[in-house]
């Protein structure tokens with residue numbers, strides 16, 4: 001074999017082969033996991049994918065999704081041109097149109113609706129993708145619509161609300177400096193792989209770990225104590241831990257006396273939650289609850305690692321997490337090194353160690369200058385604490401037209417299967433006068449759009465990302481955008497222009513906007529471009545601890561609130577309880593015994609599988625081969641009672657409907673609970689939920705505890 005041929009077969013980057021290695025990041029998961037990519041490119045095509053060693057988050061590793069980048073980027077489902085619907089909605093009949101025609105049609109439609117119904121009748125939605133969000137947010141508000149909506153109405157925000165209610169400002173786990181880590185429902189081994197190594201390293205140095213999870217996960221396997229509770233009973237468990245910490249006088253007297261509000265009432269309330277009572281509710285042995293409380297309160301500093309979703313995917317989610325975060329209040333573990341440390345958000349939900357003007361950027365108008373947002377009459381505390389409209393309420397408002405009609409919607413990666421009662425959301429899309437969806441792929445949701453726009457993937461464009469490891473990257477395109485696909489940010493700025501929004505900053509384009517946002521940090525896009533693989537932050541902010549001792553807490557009382565003065569205001573009107581009160585999930589054996597008799601299993605949906613991220617990687621052969629069919633996890637003893645064997649077809653049935661999936665017999669969970677991943681077209685578990693099965697404080701759907709029965713199909 002000739003030398004060059006050998007080099008080519010080995011995909012060796014060198015002048016002889018014409019193969020170049022270019023840097024990028026993987027944004028198939030987005031935004032906490034953004035692993036570094038080394039992409040081998042020949043003749044404008046990616047021929048090989050590796051992890052980037054210099055990336056401090058992923059350290060050269062890639063998961064199955066990132067390894068399948070070529071299958072993702074070059075998939076035949078990729079949209080290549082703008083499309084216009086020519087048949088009835090859902091028929092799938094589209095014809096290709098030019099970008100000019102597409103964007104002009106959208107702009108004309110939006111302007112007409114604004115004139116006839118007001119700007120609030122046009123809604124702007126972002127699915128799970130995050131990179132373009134500040135641009136979409138600015139577009140909505142500049143247009144005059146308060147209805148910037150995102151997937152974060154099912155993710156992160158409710159956990160953030162719970163923290164804001166207790167602390168004022170949220171604090172993240174400072175694992176590096178901690179002696180005890182209380183992981184309250186997170187499984188980074190599957191969901192956030194770059195966080196695993198820091199935990200394992202700290203454990204080698206003696207970090208104690210408590211893990212609260214209904215399943216035996218790889219994370220739980222690392223724990224000194226695993227509290228395997230019943231889904232949705234987190235509040236009762238946390239209140240019982242508080243009971244032990246208070247009654248055994250393990251709490252931080254100084255902190256509680258000087259900096260907290262409502263301790264007396266809280267102390268009284270937790271008396272009800274003895275470990276024995278909590279054992280009945282949660283299924284966790286009283287002895288273990290005591291051990292965990294003593295370990296967390298006695299091993300300082302200790303931090304709580306929460307998650308964006310599982311605890312708040314319950315009808316009692318915000319209150320449950322308030323009970324959990326109150327433990328940091330009791331022990332003085334808030335805003336201290338090794339505890340839950342407050343850091344400024346830099347960009348796209350990441351505390352990267354620098355300041356930006358991102359908040360100012362998204363608010364060309366203040367909320368006071370805008371009409372009321374979707375859901376704000378329903379969720380008043382959301383309105384006070386969250387900087388966007390509530391998406392879960394969107395289909396209700398489309399259907400009712402109250403308090404005002406929603407006529408048009410543009411989605412950037414809108415997937416109707418994200419919503420509880422996904423069919424209700426799909427029907428709502430059909431009711432709109434005008435619906436546009438922007439996506440990489442021709443998805444089920446695109447079939448209901450009047451216009452579909454093709455977005456390009458992260459390796460075909462640039463984007464700014466930062467890391468908690470004090471590292472920043474501004475990526476550059478590795479290949480040309482496929483077909484006529486374009487990056488979301490330029491679609492947004494182009495649309496702003498055609499809408500006649502007089503926005504000089506937008507007009508200068510993505511990079512100029514980023515420079516404006518980055519101004520307080522001293523970072524410049526030109527400089528970042530010189531470091532294609534990213535660079536360490538030149539001058540990271542020094543984060544002080546105990547900032548509250550000077551500034552107080554950003555709560556209405558100025559103290560850390562065991563009793564929430566913000567919730568108290570809505571006691572009469574909305575029935576919100578000011579204490580972190582425990583109520584059972586709305587549908588449960590305790591609350592609805594008759595329903596539970598017919599539907600005896602708890603259905604818990606969406607625990608992350610390592611090879612899938614929502615609906616994004618089902619279509620990739622490599623990832624799909626790792627779990628080819630939609631399957632539900634069922635405990636072997638439950639399966640046996642029902643005569644179900646491994647890989648049998650079973651039906652999951654709720655009052656709302658049924659789906660057919662394979663049985664996966666496993667002891668990862670517990671008897672009486674069925675686990676099922678979300679997002680499958682052929683077995684959409686969100687079709688089994690009521691649209692209004694949600695937490696009355698946050699509006700977050702109760703994805704992780706509703707009732708079902710199992711039948712052998």
Ligand SMILES: Nc1nc2c(c(=O)[nH]1)N[C@H]1C(S)=C(S)[C@@H](COP(=O)(O)OP(=O)(O)OC[C@H]3O[C@@H](n4cnc5c(=O)[nH]c(N)nc54)[C@H](O)[C@@H]3O)O[C@H]1N2
Nearest residue numbers: 127128155412413415418438439455605606614615678703
């Ligand atoms: N039952 C149940 N339901 C759940 C959950 C659960 O645990 N259980 N989890 C909830 C949570 S936490 C979340 S975050 C949501 C996620 O909900 P979704 O937003 O539905 O998540 P995805 O399917 O990842 O992304 C939506 C679309 O974005 C497209 N997309 C990808 N990249 C881009 C891009 O760069 N630009 C554009 N324009 N589009 C892009 C994808 O192709 C996809 O069609 O689901 C929620 N739903």
Ligand SMILES: Nc1nc2c(c(=O)[nH]1)N[C@H]1C(S)=C(S)[C@@H](COP(=O)(O)OP(=O)(O)OC[C@H]3O[C@@H](n4cnc5c(=O)[nH]c(N)nc54)[C@H](O)[C@@H]3O)O[C@H]1N2
Nearest residue numbers: 185186187191215231232307308309310607608612613614
């Ligand atoms: N591979 C992969 N990674 C992902 C995603 C993905 O879809 N795939 N999605 C991303 C997104 S949008 C999010 S929000 C994060 C979520 O990240 P994580 O929260 O870490 O992941 P999950 O698997 O959803 O939930 C973590 C654990 O919560 C447990 N759990 C379920 N119900 C309860 C409960 O009632 N109480 C308690 N205490 N624990 C419970 C589950 O058993 C699970 O092991 O993952 C992100 N990373």
Ligand SMILES: [Mo]
Nearest residue numbers: 154155308309
């Ligand atoms: Mo999420």
